[in-house]
Amino acid sequence: MVTVFRAVLFAACIIVGGAGGVIGQNLPVHVDPGARDDTIDPVAVPALRFLTTSDFPPFNYTDAAGRLAGFNVDLADAICARLEARCTIQAWPWNRVQDALADNQGDALIAGLDIADSAxxxxxxxxxxxxxxARFVMQKPVAPDFDPLTMVGKVAAREGSAHAELVERTLDRAEIAFYDSEFEALNAVAAGDADAFFGDAARASFWLNENPDCCAFAGEAYFRPDLFGAGLAVAVPAGLDNVRVAINWALTRLQREGRIDEIYLRWFPVSFY
Structure with missing residues (x-):
């Protein structure tokens, strides 16, 4: 076994009141309290045209009523409100949204674009x-006793994912079962066809909220930016510094004011941190 599964949990345990009744959740903290503030004039950004996609639940997707919904959509609205800027959010197909941003069809893209790739x-x-x-998920009766260093049995993962590659390389006593999606892999754990799931914690959290009696996270959260990506950020056209700085200013204040926590717990009442 390897020490990769002994990663330090990058989150602060915060007692939260009034956020859907969730108490003592581990919440993400990505703003250094001592960081220097950006200086902006909100008048310089009177409007923001956000672009997104409609196929990345629970971050940005079309709900049953045909409306854009998700964590990213709510965060974009909050950024605009904090800047007191007029806001539009338009969905594009994934294979066209980057070109739309480059062609000045929008000012910012909030859709889970990978910072490390060509973007x-x-x-x-x-x-x-x-x-x-990343997180492990197991059925509730066995989750509290989970130890990744002694993991045996069948581990479900999405085929072709960095998570699947990692467990295949490191859990040499376990059998790795590959599935077409995270949700299919999680359903295999619920059905007893796999002993554990390892994969994207956000998708797993979304699924656990829909399957509260079945399963739970097991062990800690694992952060490997080199494998799982640096995280979510807003893309802006190169050189559009006034928009980028304004968004950073808003994100810093939304974090310090607890608004990002509220949005996070709205979409992830089962925290994945």
């Missing part, structure tokens, strides 16, 4: 507002 050379990015760790 990092094409666009500028805000500060990271949410990291995406």
């Amino acid at each position: 990092g050379e094409r666009f500028d990015f805000s500060r990271i507002y949410l990291q995406l760790p």
